[in-house]
Amino acid sequence: MGHLYTTREKYAPEQLEEVKKKYTPPELVCCAGSREVIDREVVFVGIGVSDLAGAVAKLVHTPNVILVAEAGYIGFPSIAVLISPADNSAGVMAMCHQSLPEMFIDQQSGFVDVAYLGFAQMDKYGNVNVSYITGQQVKMNGSGGGGDTASSAGRVVYTVEFNPRQWVEKVDYITEPGFLDGSRDARKKANLVGGGPSAVATNRGVFRFSPETHELYLAEVFPWQDEEDIEEVRKSFPWDLKVAEGLKIMEPPTERELWALRLMDSTSNYILASVLDRPIGKIILAGRLNLEGYDEYLGMQEKAIREILESVS
């Protein structure tokens, strides 16, 4: 695994605040998530942040993983973040172009070792909602392939920005199965193929699931997360969140990880939350829907792809 650990003692206390400021939340999420796979594994990537983590894994830590995207692309080098699983950047230099049902058949047969997904709500046992927030009457995107992947991938790594509202006693709608009611062998009894969620990588630590109780606990934090910060994290949970006895301290994002991330997301789709703040939003707001605007935007993508292609080939 690409796990990188450190100790708090390596940093002078006054230094920590400064180190923390160097990184954005999506950078922390993607880099922490990228360290969750073992080389030569088959890795199912989602889109956006759930693809970036896999991309960084492939480019930096575990070069022999086989990335797969649900539209039917297998074994691509990862040359740009996937906004869709059908993106051309997954098709180029891929080992195999196949179909969507074949992708899920392969997953149901057990070929996919680990998958990256995101979520809006999660409960204590890793059951996930990406469909409906009933209180506010919000319809979200829905399962897509998430329900299938959480059912059948060997294990699932969730990559999300930490948000206190995402942790709930009971999700409004179970879109993706975690450990269901948390009972022993619940997944096996249900006849699910995959092993269920293994980690939740966030900008405020990595959470894992107890092998006995299947309950979510805090397993790893960044060096700047002191007792106070951890207490604040714990208070975001509607249940008494356990913290690992041997809480590990993660290395902050490395230069190499950040290099990969920036090239992958050359048009800041996942670094800037609002589309209007991104280069594309600025081009549109300036009314530059002309050839010059297209040249600028597509040129940014093309330049980043050239750089990645040079480094992987």
Next chain:
Amino acid sequence: MATKELRTINYEERAKDADYKRKLNKVMTEKEAVETFLHDGDSFCIGGFVMWRQPESVFREMARQAKKNLSIIDESGTFEGIDLLVELGMLDRIDIAYAITRQVGGISGTPAVERGLKEGLPRPVEAGGVMATPKDKVKSDVTPLKIVDWTNFQVSLRFVAGAFNVPFMPCRSSFGTDIPRYNNDIREISDPYENKPLILIPACKPDVAFISVQRADQRGNGQIWGFKGTDYWKGRAAKHVVLLTEELVPTEKIYENAGLTVIPAYCTDAVVHLPFNGHPTGCFGCYTVDSINFIALLLERQSRDGALEWLDEWVYGCKNHFEYCDKVGWEKLDRLAKSEHKLSRIPG
């Protein structure tokens, strides 16, 4: 719906329809194809997958022809196209796994669906049996648009079962979740061999499949380069198959790379030669996604008024897809093609 879609093939009916499938030259215009094969009350599906090789032009043509009471079955939809039909109240039912809502950077990816859910306009919405437009916003004579939730694999298996000509396909997705709980078309059984739980997904045989391909000949051999999505199965499950092709080639050219043929001529009813039919989505090896156009149109369509203006300009203001391309600007379309060709180009 289940009974209608679960019907087995009526061979008499198919023989009548086979007139189209047996033609040697199936080339027609998009307008003719939509007029001929898609009728009010029909169900349809489209090829491709999220933002790639999705025949967006067909939605604009359906809008121009003001079709009624349609239903679409799709994995992860062409949000823009579906939302356009929702804006016009043309859809009665959407069977879908994923439709982007708030994840386009703070703006809605499906503004018409959201408006329907909140305000009942353009039409009230009933989503997944979980939420619906508030009762005071629903007029008694209006049937709400029904949205039914599936997973991607499950939707694709509906077409696999349809193509197999069997009533269902089994799978092991979404045990213990709310998807089978709220979607009554999904059944859970104990399988007769191993006595373990099994999920059954009902077949779907849509009336029409509109499938974008990179290359086709006039007899209807459709070649696809890159990911295949579920197009192989959609092309076999649907009663009528309309290919929208970037390039119309002589059959000689098909022989050269027969391995790329996903839809053989016997599946196909019509071939529409329509370059850039996917715009603003992309087409692998032909042109990349037009993200600028996509975001700009979403911004414009956030409000009902904006959406209606957009429709006037881009749908009703264009007689056909070529006028739409004129309006987008061929130099910009060529720029998208150039960007794609730097990465990939269909072989041969």
